Amino acid sequence: MKAALMYGANDIRIEDIPKPEYDQEGLLLKVEVIGLCGSDIRNLTTDSRKGDYPHIYGHEVVGTVAEVGAACTKFAVGDRLYVYPAVPCLECEYCRAGNSHSCKNLKAYDRIQGGFAEYMAVPSWGVNGPNIYKIPDDVPFEIAVFSEPLSSxxxxxxxxxxxxxxxxxxxxxxxxxxxxxxxxxxxxxxxxxxxxxxxxxxxxxxxxxxxxxxxxxxxxxxxxxxxxxxxxxxxxxxxxxxxxxxxxxxxxxxxxxxxxxxxxxxxxxxxxxxxxxxxxxxxxxxxxHYGSNTLQVKASFDTIISGRIDARKYISKVMPLDDLFEAIQLMKNGKANKVLIKPGM
Missing domain, CATH: 3.40.50.720 (NAD(P)-binding Rossmann-like Domain)
Known part of the structure; x- marks a missing residue:
């Protein structure tokens, strides 16, 4: 698959790498649209991982289920999904107090592999977590992807x-x-x-x-x-x-x-x-402020797909993965409000 690998500050290379693996209850998501966020720009233009490279960032992800593990029953091939980037345990003291964004055991996809790629693995801990929602067929991916920035x-x-x-x-x-x-x-x-x-x-x-x-x-x-x-x-x-x-x-x-x-x-x-x-x-x-709890994640998703907030107004450009570095410069220099990346474009 094609992926945007970060090798250092401002060193982003589009390369062909193997598709990520997933476990028996997990799935493989074909990334349809991914939003470019200010935190992505900060991470990709600074030594965010202190030399631990290469790495794939990206967390505002919507896509289509391409494959499922043998024991995955929650989702099926072809499902259109919004995948919130963090998964709380729902068992620690912070989660039980309603502050799941501060979960002691919080897991995030882009700590392993983010969404600036054609495919992203969703392990069992994500599939069985509380923060994945099916996107209605009449809601474009370009709209649904705004559920993540709205949530915070x-x-x-x-x-x-x-x-x-x-x-x-x-x-x-x-x-x-x-x-x-x-x-x-x-x-x-x-x-x-x-x-x-x-x-x-x-x-x-x-x-x-x-x-x-x-x-x-x-x-x-x-x-x-x-x-x-x-x-x-x-x-x-x-x-x-x-x-x-x-x-x-x-x-x-x-x-x-x-x-x-x-x-x-x-x-x-x-x-x-x-x-x-x-x-x-x-x-x-x-x-x-950082993040959102699981109820706020759902409320934001519902708000976006309802159209109460017109997400189209925020879109400046839709660009292919090959142009990720150009997209970063456009947003960083104030020449674009929000750029969406379509890996399959």
Whole structure:
């Protein structure tokens, strides 16, 4: 099969390798569409595995069952599946408390082999887990694949309880930032402000419910947020980007007793300077968000396939696996919002 192997930072090679093996209760998934995520870009452009190469990344996966193991009865050849990238044990203390995203025994496909390939193995622990769903025949793979990025956005805003009447500031107008804007409006936010350094992305973010845009390279974003909120700051600020400076600045955009979310990861080893005195005296709540629990995974899948969120608006390009590195550059440079990869293209 064809696969995109990472040999180091920015060293991605398209090669022919054997199809992955799977156990008796597992299956082989033909990857139909895989989304390119900001975390993929960060992993593929830095020494993410500290020399442990080659490796295949990719976690926003939908596909068709190509083969099944002799003891696999849950799915059949031809089934169209959304495969959430992580599988919790449902037995540890975190899982039992409803925090399966923090599972002590969490397993992830892309720790073994991700989806930037024509085929991906789904072992028995995935098949028998809680996070695989059949895609209705009338829902295109290009739509269903957005279930994964939505799941984390949905979980984040449910956990911090974004609600009617609030002002929400989002720092970072990539696909995740735009999705945060749309979900915040669906949850009743009165005003959504987008902060970004790329004018093209700022303009595009207006398609997702953003009321005001701020280019932080051209004006003081902190002062502008205060101006738009009567001097107080926003009830909720979500930093959805890989910049430590943006994280530092976001602290001053939050009103007293408001909530600041660190949603986007930064390059490994980078540290953010935070004014803890300001946080202390303003009684700001800090929330680090990652992942989603099993109920939130299902709710996000249902939302996408229902069409309540129009996933088509997020798609900038659909590209073949051969062009993965080009796709990375397009998204990294702000020339595309969301790129989908079709290995069979």
């Amino acid at each position: 956005v949905y979980a984040c805003q449910e956990n911090i309880d974004v609600k009617m009447g609030q002002t929400v500031v989002i720092v970072g107008a990539g696909p995740i930032g735009c999705m945060h804007a749309e979900v915040a409006k669906l949850r009743g936010a009165n005003q959504v402000i987008m902060v970004e350094i790329n004018d093209e992305r700022l303009q595009e973010s207006k398609n997702f419910g953003v009321d005001y845009t701020i280019n932080s390279l051209k004006e003081d974003a902190i002062e502008k947020v205060k101006e738009l909120t009567g001097g107080s700051g926003a009830e909720v600020v979500i930093s959805a980007n890989p910049s430590t400076k943006a994280q530092s600045d976001a602290v001053y955009m939050v009103r007293a007793n408001g909530t600041l979310v660190f949603f986007g990861g930064v390059p490994k080893g980078s540290l953010t300077e935070i004014d803890t005195n300001h946080i202390h005296y303003q009684s700001i709540w800090i929330y680090g």
